Amino acid sequence: MSAGRTFKRGGVHPPGEKHRTAAVAVEDAPLPERLVVPVSQHIGAPARPVVKKGDRVLAGQVLAEAVGFVSVPVHAPTSGTVRRVDVAPHPMGTPQPAIEIEADGDDAWAEPLEPIPAPEAADPSVLRRRIQEAGIVGLGGATFPTHVKLSPPPEATIDAVILNGVECEPYLTADHRLMLEAAGEILAGLQIVLHLFGLERGWVGIEENKPDAIAEMGRRAGDGGWAEVVPLEIKYPQGAEKQLIQAVLGREVPSGALPMAVGAVVQNVATAAAIHAAVVRGRPLVERVVTVTGPGVREPKNLRFRVGTPVRHLVDRCGGLTGDVAKVVLGGPMMGLAQHTLDVPAIKGTSGVLCLTRDRVRTAPAGPCLRCGRCVDACPMGLEPTGIAAAIGADLVEEADRYHALDCIECGSCAYVCPAFIPLVQSIRYAKGRVLSWRRKRGR
């Protein structure tokens, strides 16, 4: 019986599959010869290129600048020459504008942003600006610009900051390794975020399948009580923001509202480490850790790679694909995106490269709904996935809205348990798009 806290409604228990890489220390991936840096690696306006073909660039130099508040710049991941500024394959599926760099192998760095060695004495507005200019986005996969999340409107009162070390997606261990190998940087990032809100105490939520990370983060936080490490029950999607807030604080974020509605801000542990590097060392976000794993890759590893590195290069570093690989997913198996080619770049939001063999991929065709209700029981948001899918299938957009389609966090729990293999998430994602445009047309 678990002693860990958890969320109240729904959730599923897929096999963890983390054994391949949980004990494998992070290794630096070698620099590739060419890197492709998309100008859109975040939610919000794509960055605007400020370099052109033929330009020489240094690592950390701005390649494309932020366009407005909900946007971040992208930086050169290494030194070299700009070969192309053009559309290129993107992990989201549709080709997008990107800057291709031919690396010179020197990995020479531009001057860092001016370090802020004592962030606890810095003005919060200076720190927020720094987090934007360093190109920091949510590294848990959401890629929302971090400075925006850390800038709630004046009427919002934030009294709780939670670091998300849950990593509930099966197979992935990048955050786990980071908590073991860089606990000090993560906690220093938490201190910066606490300072932004004038708070003295924060939380770190970690699933109980990472007892070594719970121990290490607790040890590094010390006895002062300023950072409480909270062991959480192993249940998917424990790491989803609203579920994490409920598990740690016992607060329920209302339908349609953001975490700030209950006074909470959540940051992924890797994002916290990136905040620390940007503020204290003046280092822009040009690298992250990814788990390359699954039965379809020969030597699963946790790799630190430069943004823009081709996925093929990372897979090759892990001994290449096995002969019976059937599917490569960027991210985890529940929320990741299947790729048609390995010639896409790994970017800021790439937490996993999951290589699945035929026996791990569902191939059965979808059948009719059996009205078993399993999807309803599994939904952590208390939705009726089958109702939303049926409504949008019949083109009843208003009804899909009445079913609260927009509350869906696309966690995939409903599709995971569906015995008829109905692609519920795709239907609901489509429904969300239709509901949003329907609402916009009505000025809602």
Ligand code: SF4
């Ligand atoms: S994908 Fe959406 S509808 Fe399905 S279980 Fe998750 S939140 Fe519920």
Ligand code: SF4
């Ligand atoms: S789990 Fe699948 S079969 Fe069962 S009610 Fe939901 S959609 Fe229908």
